[in-house]
Amino acid sequence: MGTSTYLRVVRASAWYDLMVTIGFATPWTFAAILAGLETISSLFGITARFPVFEPAHMLMANLLGSIVTVWAILRLRDTQVRYGRYDAAGRFLFATWQLYALLHGAHPIVWSFLVVEVAFGIAQVLPIDGVRCRGNGARASVAG
Template sequence: MISAKNNLGIVKSSAIYDLVVTAGFMTPWTAAWVLTGFGTLSGALALERPVPVLDVSAMLFANLLGSVVVVWSLWRLAQPSRRVGLYDALARTLFATWQLYAVAHGASVLILGFTVFEVLFAVAQVWPICAVRQVHPRAGQAASGAG
């Protein structure tokens, strides 16, 4: 079973990963640079589905997403807890779902690299809580809010 300390380490690790991956989407200039890099990678790998150039409205949503995820990541670094990890796992499950949907409907398969990390971090943050609940059903309720 993963200890509370190890669980908090997973919450913090997922926050650091998110900072690294999403900080580039916070501004139109950095997002354009990141997307150009993805386009170059897609071309180098000879992928059939190229990375699209975003119009102003799509760029706005990329910047909003980048901003919100960075703030959420900073919160998880400053106030890590099992409860925050559970909320993060829920968000990651939603992200993975929409990433799979996007790829199934024509988005670049490069997205699946991110999907792998979404699923791994979601499972890593939920697994300890499930293990505690299986061993001690009432302890699982207390553990989900333990910090």
């Protein structure tokens, strides 16, 4: 894939992260997101329920939402090949823990997030034409 195409993938993954996780950043918006996920689940006939979130669970969700939002904004404002590579590593970690959670009874809607994590992870580890890991191309970026 060419560098410009790769950078578009990095930006697309950043937009996805921003749209999906910004609502996790505060207790109030997370409560709305959770209610929305329950509604979507029922529309698809999924009978599993999300657990009641205690304050410590809410804190973890809010920390996740906050840091992923900041990471997404960085990738949108300063899109770089290097950030795409780091993002791929993060996506594979997220996918690992999502799969672990699913195998231990997590809500089935997590499968949809897992698929996206793996897809963006794979897209961001693919070779880029003319770019070597430590070469000048690794610094390729596009203004946002």
